[in-house]
Amino acid sequence: MNPSPLITVGSLNETKINAVRSVYSEALQVIGKPVEVTISEQPMSDQETRQGAIERARACSDEGNWGIGLEGGIMLVDGTLYLCSWGALADGSRVYTASGARLALPEEFLISLREGKELKDIMDDYTSRSGVSHQEGAVGVFTNGMISRTSMFSHIVQLLEGQRQHFRQQ
């Protein structure tokens, strides 16, 4: 296997790219690139969010280089709205998957989401700022800054890379 794979993240969102960079040594090159996925811009379930992560990872992996997909979404559990997030790592032979933290979102967000509004725009309205999804994210806002979008995604990348190392040794 290529000892120093290029790691391509299927996004230009720096919270995702920085999350990947935080897990790997600086010797590994990590770049971001936009990719096409078949799911909606705003995934509305665990399944759809996971699918988006897998498609992003697959679209970025080629010839021994690894692809990582990170996808944010929302889901309903017993009528409560949650933020959810998924990641996938494709290393050319396997695709590893893992999900991250879930956190309840304000109930009233569901109305706008059902009207087709994306969470990133809802968060900008909620905070009267712009670009929250490129900064601390919804998770940062609703945890009072304790967990940022980057740290939430970096936890998922650790879950992915840890699995890759474990199964590679088998």
Ligand SMILES: O=P(O)(O)OP(=O)(O)OP(=O)(O)OC[C@H]1O[C@@H](n2cnc3c(O)ncnc32)[C@H](O)[C@@H]1O
């Ligand atoms: O450029 P990409 O990689 O697509 O990055 P994105 O910010 O759009 O992120 P996702 O597609 O993974 O997330 C799907 C939608 O949910 C929004 N979203 C997900 N998590 C969020 C968070 O923590 N804060 C704000 N918006 C979030 C996001 O902005 C999109 O509207």
Ligand SMILES: [Mg+2]
């Ligand atoms: Mg998006």
